[in-house]
Amino acid sequence: MSTTILIGAQWGDEGKGKIIDVLTERADWVVRAQGGNNAGHTVEIGAEKFVLHLVPSGILTSGKRCVIGNGVVLDPVALVEEIRGVEARGIAVAGRLFISDRAHVVFPYHCMLDAQGEARRAKGDQIGTTQRGIGPAYADKAARFGLRMGDLVDPEFPVLLKSRVEEKNRVLAAMGAPVVAYDEVLAATRQALATLRPLVCDTVPLLHAAVERGERILFEGAQGIMLDLDFGTYPFVTSSSAGSGGACTGSGVPPNRMDRVVGVLKAYTTRVGEGPFPTELNDAAGEDLRRLGREFGATTGRPRRCGWFDAVVARHAVMTCGVDEWALTKLDVLDTLATLNICTAYELDGRRIAHFPANVREVARCRPVYEELPGWQASTRQVARFADLPENAKRYIARLEQVTGVPVGILSLGPRREQTLILNEDA
Ligand code: IMP
16 A cells, blocks of 8 residues: 555544554655645654654654645744644754645734634634644635745745735734734744755655655545534634545645555544534543543644543545545543443434534534443453453453444554554454
8 A cells, every 4th residue: 555545534634643653663755735724743763752743754764755845825934833843852953854835824913803703603604624724825825815835945035925914914903913023034934945945846756756655645534524624513613624525625635545544533522623523422431531542632722622522523524535444542541430322313404414504503403322341341441452441441452443344544542653553454
């Protein structure tokens, strides 16, 4: 298998960072194709913990090359800070990280517009964004008003930036918000460019040549399908294509060059920010999951909302992303629970439905239909072979496979690399 797309199959925070790290061993290239520094991928290696937001997690494995593709929106100042943090821990970035000249740039006015946009929405309409300027940057891209990394290294850049800053300042002023200082934005961007300029290139021929040579490419999805701009719980979504299609449009590698899709699925469900969440637990059981799973945002530190496993969501990921196998994460978090619930369908206005509705007001009225399974009440964290899992843990996994129609190929039983079982030998 030379090209693998890895996607989040829920609302993000499925534990993708660790699975990417494990799969990176079998890859030559790791590519980010959508999102920006709203993502937070946590990887624990030995006693060290890394949280990466923009740099592909592959950077942590020596010899691997990483690409930030055209579909990403990139805050240059934040990226340089992240690169410095990685380098400070003895990891070389030069010659290993390539940034698409087509990737759109996030400027301070995008972050300010993000904050203003949230503040001005009525209560109940707020999205709970990460305030990293993601939505406004993608809006400028679609409105054909954005600037790309290639523009930053162009001699015309100061003129291009000036017209953007003037226009955005008109908008900010009309909102009664503070405006940005052109000189400061220009200076900060130029300073960041001193580091980034050598990394910016046309990544399309680079990846094309890698595919032609049969090199192994891992596409590192950010967020999850339920935050996808089209297939998620719109409007409570992020502004990029977090499904498998985003790997193609965000990198320039076409669909017929993709070999396999791995969906990362947490053994229960979480969500950060606003928006409907049918299996959410607003009780002690939800608090237990948050405590046991240490469910606090890697980017914003916000407590995550927690709930039972939702097969309707997982099947939505299968249909929209073509998931070939699951990487099932955080099964160990359920170790102490006496009983577990799996949501297999919803009740909506007295009808039973098996598919995820498009309309969020309908989603908010959906009541989960649960199937109860016994817990295993034994630690799985040291288990090294699938056969050694407690019988009830095996039953839980088998039931997840049945109700989603997709096999589990990778099983994660803790945050460290070695707490991973690869069940599918082709992986
Ligand atoms: P934005 O991407 O900052 O515009 O935020 C939009 C929604 O997506 C909010 O509910 C965020 O909490 C959520 N979100 C964005 N990135 C992530 C992520 O990497 N993990 C989980 N939730 C995210």
